[in-house]
Amino acid sequence: MPHAEMVHWWFATGFLMLGLLLLAEVVVGPEVWNRRPWRRYLWPGLVFLLGVLMWPVMTFYTNSTIHMLAHGSWAQALMLAGAAELGVARGKLHSQYWRLCSSIGLAVSGGAFLIHEQQHWLFSRAAFLHHVLGCLLIVSALFPLLQAFRPRSLTAATGFATTFLVVAILLYCDRDTAAIFGHLSQYAGAPHR
Amino acid sequence: MSAELVTELQAKRRGATRAATWRIRIVLVLGPLTALSGLAWALIQPYRLTLIHPHGQGFWWLFSEPPLYVVLVGILFRLLIAPGLTKDLEEQ
Numbered sequence: 001m002p003h004a005e006m007v008h009w010w011f012a013t014g015f016l017m018l019g020l021l022l023l024a025e026v027v028v029g030p031e032v033w034n035r036r037p038w039r040r041y042l043w044p045g046l047v048f049l050l051g052v053l054m055w056p057v058m059t060f061y062t063n064s065t066i067h068m069l070a071h072g073s074w075a076q077a078l079m080l081a082g083a084a085e086l087g088v089a090r091g092k093l094h095s096q097y098w099r100l101c102s103s104i105g106l107a108v109s110g111g112a113f114l115i116h117e118q119q120h121w122l123f124s125r126a127a128f129l130h131h132v133l134g135c136l137l138i139v140s141a142l143f144p145l146l147q148a149f150r151p152r153s154l155t156a157a158t159g160f161a162t163t164f165l166v167v168a169i170l171l172y173c174d175r176d177t178a179a180i181f182g183h184l185s186q187y188a189g190a191p192h193r
Numbered sequence: 194m195s196a197e198l199v200t201e202l203q204a205k206r207r208g209a210t211r212a213a214t215w216r217i218r219i220v221l222v223l224g225p226l227t228a229l230s231g232l233a234w235a236l237i238q239p240y241r242l243t244l245i246h247p248h249g250q251g252f253w254w255l256f257s258e259p260p261l262y263v264v265l266v267g268i269l270f271r272l273l274i275a276p277g278l279t280k281d282l283e284e285q
Contacts, residue, residue: 009257012262036281068231172259
C-alpha cells in the first residue's frame with residue numbers, strides 16, 4: 001500500500017492541473033474557452049474524477065470512523081460539484097445557481113479536512129497542513145458562492161482558480177512524519193525526509 | 194464613414210489585439226512556468242526524487258516523484274491545452 005503522503009501528492013497533481021485549467025479559462029474568457037466542446041468538460045470532468053478517486057481513499061485509508069465519514073462525504077461533495085458543472089457544460093442544466101454545488105464541495109472538503117485531523121496545529125507538518133487546508137477551503141467556498149450570484153466576476157473566478165493551485169502546493173508539502181516550524185510531537189513518530 | 198469613426202474603430206481594434214496578445218503570452222507561459230517550478234523544486238530538494246538514489250526503494254517510492262509530477266503537468270498543459278487556446282484567441 002502506498003503511504004498517505006503519496007496519495008496526497010497524487011491528488012496535488014490533479015489539483016494543480018485543475019488550477020491551471022481554471023486559470024487558463026479566466027485568462028482567455030469563457031467565450032474562447034467554450035469554443036471547443038471537449039474543453040468545456042475538462043475541469044468539471046476532472047473534479048468528478050477526483051471525487052470518484054476519493055472512494056478508494058475512503059476504503060483503503062480508514063484509520064477510524066471519522067476518517068471514513070470525512071473521506072466519504074468529501075467524495076460525494078466533489079462528485080456532486082463535478083456532476084453539476086458537467087450538467088451545465090452539456091447544456092442540460094441552465095441555472096447559474098448550480099455553481100453553488102462547487103461552493104458546497106469546497107465547504108464540505110474544508111470541513112472534512114478539519115474534522116478528521118484530530119491533532120493540534122503544531123503536532124506535525126501533516127496536522128498543520130490539514131488545519132491550513134481546511135480553513136483555506138472553507139474561506140474559498142466564498143468564491144463559487146460569489147460566482148453563483150455574479151457569474152462574470154473576474155475576482156471570484158481568479159480566486160476559485162488560485163484556490164486549487166494553493167491546495168496543490170500545500171498537498172505537495174505534506175509528509176507523514178515531519179516537523180513544522182521546528183515542532184514535532186514525540187507522539188508523531190520518527191521523522192523522515 | 195467619417196475619419197473620426199474610422200480612427201475610433203482602429204483604436205478599438207488595436208486595443209483588442211493588444212489584449213489578445215497578452216492573453217496568448219500568459220497562456221503560453223503557464224505550462225513552462227509550472228514545469229520550471231517543478232525543476233527548481235527538484236534542484237532545491239533533490240532527496241524528493243527517489244529515482245536519483247533508487248537502491249533499496251520500493252515500487253511506490255519510485256513511482257512517487259512529486260517534482261516530476263509538477264514538470265509533467267506543465268508539459269501536458271503546454272502541449273495539449275495551450276495550442277488550441279492560442280489558436281482560438283488568434284481567430285477571435
